[in-house]
Amino acid sequence: MITPKIISKGILRALASIVLVTLLLYFFYQIQAVLIYLIVALILTLIxxxxxxxxxxxxxxxxxxxxxxxxxxxxxxxxxxxMMFIPLILNQGANLSLLNTAEIEKSTIQLVNQITVFLENHHIDSSQMLKEVDLSSKLNFDLIPNFLNALLGTLSSFGMGLASVLFITFFLLKDRRSFLITARKLIPDNHEDQVLNSIEKINKLLSRYFIGLVIQLFIVFILYLIILLIFGIPNAIVIAFLCAVLNVIPYIGPLIASILAAILTMLANLGTDFQSEILPTTIYVLIGFWIVQIIDNNLSQPIIFSKSVSSHPLEIFLVILIAGFLFGVLGMIIAVPLFTILKVVAKEFFPENKAIQLLTKNI
Incomplete structure (x- = not known):
């Protein structure tokens, strides 16, 4: 029989659980830098x-x-x-980040006016439409300098984080057997083999994935840089670096990188004739970026996503799409590693399930 005393105990227990979870989340929030160091160290350990x-x-x-x-x-x-890249990135990034916001707004309005003249010369009346939209009042021109200043600030505090990550990585590599022995003691005996097999497979698959991802980003960076240098785009290194990093975000990242490259290319050529200089150069840069994406999508990504984590490209696409809808950009970034972990664990603990057998037949 449920008594008021039992009900009150249940309510107190629920409140205590809520308070405990809240304190735990607050604690994790306060040590988020340490958690980031641990995650990066784990990635380096796998590599x-x-x-x-x-x-x-x-x-x-x-x-x-x-x-x-x-x-x-x-x-x-x-x-x-x-030594090779950061001084150049800092130098070129500083040039971009120190741009006056008013100067960025002025340049953007000038570019819009040039586009308007170009459209009118081709019998497209867009001036009234642009006036009604009032582009200058709706764009946040602080975005570019704020973003680059944040990037430079992150790079300036890079040293302490790097030392911490390397220190953690050293002991994760050196004492991995001790950690496994400790894990054996904590794992129930009836699940020990399954857990240890899962850890071994996850370690193997994710090691291949992260190594492949680093190689992919480096290749994309080099190809972007070559294209920008061919067309004489200023700040080529920092633009190629930012666009390559954006490729970490599957599918959406390359699109954002192309838009960013197009905008910066047009702003870099501001002052020249729009029809004969700005527009052709921007189109050529975009074509070059799209060729890089074709190479990446048909060569690099299938090797990394399919072979490194033993998953079909369609399977990976659907997982990234679902993760993007549920958790946004962060979900898209962690979708493949997390899905790989779940597949390995599912195969070890539920090997008789037909759906799991189908999904994990290549693992």
Whole structure:
């Protein structure tokens, strides 16, 4: 029989749970920087496992020296990247971010006027439409300098985060066996084999995925840079870098990158004739970017998404689409790794299910 005392205890228990969850979420919010360091360190650890195995199995290094050598490769690679690209990015990014907002607005209005003249010369009356829209009052011209200033601020505090990430990565690589032993003690005996097999498969698949993703972004960056340099676009390195990073967002990222490149190309050529200079150059840059996307979509992405995580391209497309609708851009970015983890766990714990057998037949 349900008594008032039982009801009151249930209410108190529910309130205590809500308070506990709220405090836990608040705690995670306060240490979000540490959580980001952990996630990045885990990604580096997954990328580093094949390198570590190479040093231990092929070169016969012991665990400590193999770990030091792996982290050293990370340090050299990141340092080389910084020395080669970051000074140029900071220099060119500063040039863009220090632009006066009023100057950006003036340049944009000038560009719109040139487009209007071009359309009128082709018997398209758009001046009245542009006046009614009142573009200058609706665009936020602080967006570009604010974004670039935020990027520069992030790069300036990069050192401390990098040191923390490398420190965490070192111990995740070095003491991975200790972590597995600890995990064995915490895992119930009847599920130990399933959990350990899941961890091993997830580690293998995600290692291949993240290594492939880094290679893909580097290839896209180089191709974007070549196109921008061919057409003499100022700030080519920072534009190519930003557009390549946007490719992390599946499907939508390349579209945003193309729009960003087109806008910056037009602004870079401002002052020249729209019909003979600005429009053709912008079209050529867009065609170049689309060719890069065709190469990426038909070469790089199928290799990474299909072969590295053993999933069909249509399957990956639907997963990314659903994740995008549910969780936005962040969902699209983490969709493939998370889906891979869920597939591996499902195969280990529910191997007899026919739907799971169909989805995980290549794992």
């Amino acid at each position: 580093g496992y094949p390198i570590l195995d190479f040093f231990m199995k092929r070169l016969k290094f012991n665990n400590t020296f193999a770990t030091i050598a792996t982290v050293f490769i990370f340090v050299v690679t990141i340092s080389g990247f910084i």
